[in-house]
Amino acid sequence: MNTARPESVALFCLTPGGVALAQRLRSEFALDCFTSEKLLQPGFIPFGGSFAQTVEQAFSQYSALVFIAATGIVVRVIAPLVCDKMHDPAVVVMDERAEHVISLLSGHLGGANELTRHLAEILDSDPVITTATDVNQLAALDTLAAKLDATLLDFRQTVKTVNQMLVSQKRVGLWWDRDFAAHAKQYDTRGFIPVDDLGALPALDALVCVTLRDVLPAQTIPLFKLVPKRVIAGMGCRRDTPSQTVATLFSQQLAANHFDPLALRVIGSVTLKKDERALLDLAQHHQVPFEVFSVEQLAQHEHRFPASEFVRQTVGVGSVSQPAAWLLSHGNLVGTTLREQGVTITLGVIDRC
Template structure:
């Protein structure tokens, strides 16, 4: 769910209704009369259920009630605080990855409030590494390295962006998209690539696009640990970062295959099962097995499944068969 608004006063409730009126996402307002137990216990539940929390109450109260539930910036919701009259909106927690800064701006604009944002990159109108990762739907290799490179951006050091994908950002004097030969002119570097970087620049961070998809076929009852091991091996052989894995796909006959379902759970990514009729339309594009065709009615699984979920993308590995498992690796179009 998107946005929860919490308030303890009648005036706060009126302001919450004003905010809700202008939001284009589902909004739930919680008041003293709408929950039992303590505010702290309610907040613990809402931390798991909502992407954004707006508290219309004193900042001190908010700091105390959210403190037991803070984990890290990659999982915490965006938390904002507003005064009862709606004059100011403060981005309190998870400004970039949690989206609190952007939502603070949105809420403030909708009701005519003043946004209060304290992250240095935003104050200086500069992009941060974690915000860039969010905009490009990338995984961050290391949050510590991201902080270091963002510090260089804020301190006006020379930061180069070396990217395999299209990056549309306003270039500043000290932040520029570069080519490999220009890397030595930089103080730090942001790599944007799904590839494993064997010899990175000394002060750098990698943003990993989630654009790699896997088609998979297997013998019935194959254990997930074998699939996991083979995926790691294949990605290593292809020099592809495992964090770039976006989705796994197989034929609809495998939708109850425990090993494949556990594979998706292990990597925390979706598993898509494709209907045979869709595969039949394009199976002639791939090498076919008569044995497989007699068994399930189509002659190939891994390659056509990878092709379909990548939307006809680039094939990085046609197929590899080992121990009853067939894998095919694709880059999303």
């Protein structure tokens, strides 16, 4: 998924005026500036082959693209590249006199709206943002999800439904689980109706709940869970353990700790397991990274946990799942470690509010 805070920005300029404006922006924040050979300045990158070819490469390599060019030119060059709002980078367009900065693509999830406002502030320009929630000075569910690094079941349709309800002046409640309530004021929630108690709802048309829980009290109105990706899993298993066995035990461990599977952020293990099919399959199924640690890294925290001589002889360290979970969660482990059928699973939670 793309991000609401672009980490890598490519800027394209096609005219001498555009190059001058790019020079001004380079002094304010980090970006890679691309231009033609004849306009090349120190620190700029020449187009590789052609303008269109360079844009095509950048579209998949950068989280945001900024063009100092006519909107029509930009639309034509990115049209064959556009996929969907979940993966497209932010695209922002501005004129070389910096009168207008336009959020063109991926306004919410990609962060184009936020980047547009930032650039307009630097240049004292007019930000042009046309997304319905922003025009109506309302929060957007996809923006909130991106800021929280959270996801939803049937993300695309749920975002469309909730945002449409907001701009249609429907009453959409927003409830924060206790782990997140203290940080709620950090986020843009304009248009949502605050909810403090799931057992005593005000009059609402729908409810959004920010939570890691797998189950919430049943409601008589549509309920949508916004699930921050905060749960980590340290894991170990015997070589060639069946993928289904690992998947079943992992589901049991999540359920035992009342975590929604969508809350999973990363799975970790020891380097020896980097090619373990069951762990790779599990990470792929949940669409999360699989991170491995060296024996030396795990050994630094081995003293905190019970050790197994069998595991030490096999792996080189007396415990795998617990030290891995400790490293991934910065020491914030939860529940007890599952040990069944040669599989160990330790869960933790990270704080990214």
